Amino acid sequence: MSTGPAFKRLPRAVRQQQMLDSAVRIFSRRGYHGASMDEIAEVAGISKPMVYAYLGTKEELFVACLHREGTRMMEAIAGAADPDLPADERLWRGLRAFFGFVGAHRDGWAVLYRQARAEQPFARELTVMRARLVEVAAGMLDHALRAEGREVAHTELEVVAYALVGASESLADWLADHPEADPEKTATQMMNVAWLGAGQLLRGVTWHPPQG
Amino acid sequence: MSTGPAFKRLPRAVRQQQMLDSAVRIFSRRGYHGASMDEIAEVAGISKPMVYAYLGTKEELFVACLHREGTRMMEAIAGAADPDLPADERLWRGLRAFFGFVGAHRDGWAVLYRQARAEQPFARELTVMRARLVEVAAGMLDHALRAEGREVAHTELEVVAYALVGASESLADWLADHPEADPEKTATQMMNVAWLGAGQLLRGVTWHPPQG
DNA sequence: GCGTAACCTTACGCACGAGTAGGTATGCTT
């Protein structure tokens, strides 16, 4: 039989991307432990040893996924954030980029957020990325504060930023589970909660617990 | 040798609790898959077949943990929420109870939030619990709205509630990772973000995206 | 045209951990 080779030979770079695509998909569906290297290889249209040859062990493969998806996300957000814009516009663009990314890469988001979080070995990677997001948000708040001549302790700012990031992640999560949802609209709703709350804080309005 | 039995014979109910305590601890540290039934049994001071005899398979054991911790948490929150209080006081008490619980049961929180979320089979359980939290939050907002004679579409309300719950979870997560942090203070900070933002919404203030 | 390197495969070893079979000891009841 000369039907030719069943599988085409492709250059390394291309195969690597195929493998990563496949891995992200399987990891997001089955979870880190639930995913088998065999299935990842199969979906990538390649056999298992190739995966080991190109991307290393399962753990290394997962880190590679994490890295690629994380980088893509950070770039998407960074690309939208122009430091010269007024604070609300800047926040708006950042949020829109964020939700846009999640809407377009639901699998990547699931790997990044749900999986990496649960597994000890990868928690650190995720923490670093999240810390950067918090830093960005805190920086924005700080900038806006100074513009109004006000000042707040950095720790306070960070907690607020942390809450905002958390709320965004939560809505992103919801978005990932609802394919019919519109990222743009989700971003607007997040903006409503975030900006109005933050705006109050910026004006020096605070809430205090009742005495007791 | 008549040193007596190395391990005391204990009634079923007591051993069950020991096993659950052990399981929650191990699951929170190693994750669902990373945890081995052998280790859980060892930490509980018992042998493996006993665990199977009392709590069933690994999956059933995990569900039992989820159930116990989830019930404890919901009770802690429900016990603090008095429907007759004004909205801000009610939110404050709920948040304080929530963060107080997380601070006192960091392991339980890790199992509930981080683990259950990542594993397909348990996602549903968690989703239900979360939906109840969102419902509670949305109900509070709705109540406050009506008191001011305003009205907002239920869907809108739910998304805001979702964001608030997400922000709280995020801060709770941060709390679980920082043993030195004060739950009370965390609750206050959450209250600041939540109530100020929500308060604006209640007054009919909204944010709109710039045209483009 | 022919070697060589890169691509790709089948087929296995091996460890680890879920779940069980079958047996022993202890205390409560009559």
Place this chain on the structure above:
DNA sequence: AAGCATACCTACTCGTGCGTAAGGTTACGC
């Protein structure tokens, strides 16, 4: 004191899935 239920154990089976050894095939340089 015999009997019976319950607490408890040691020591296995067996599936699953990571990681690899050893060998086949295609393209490209000369």
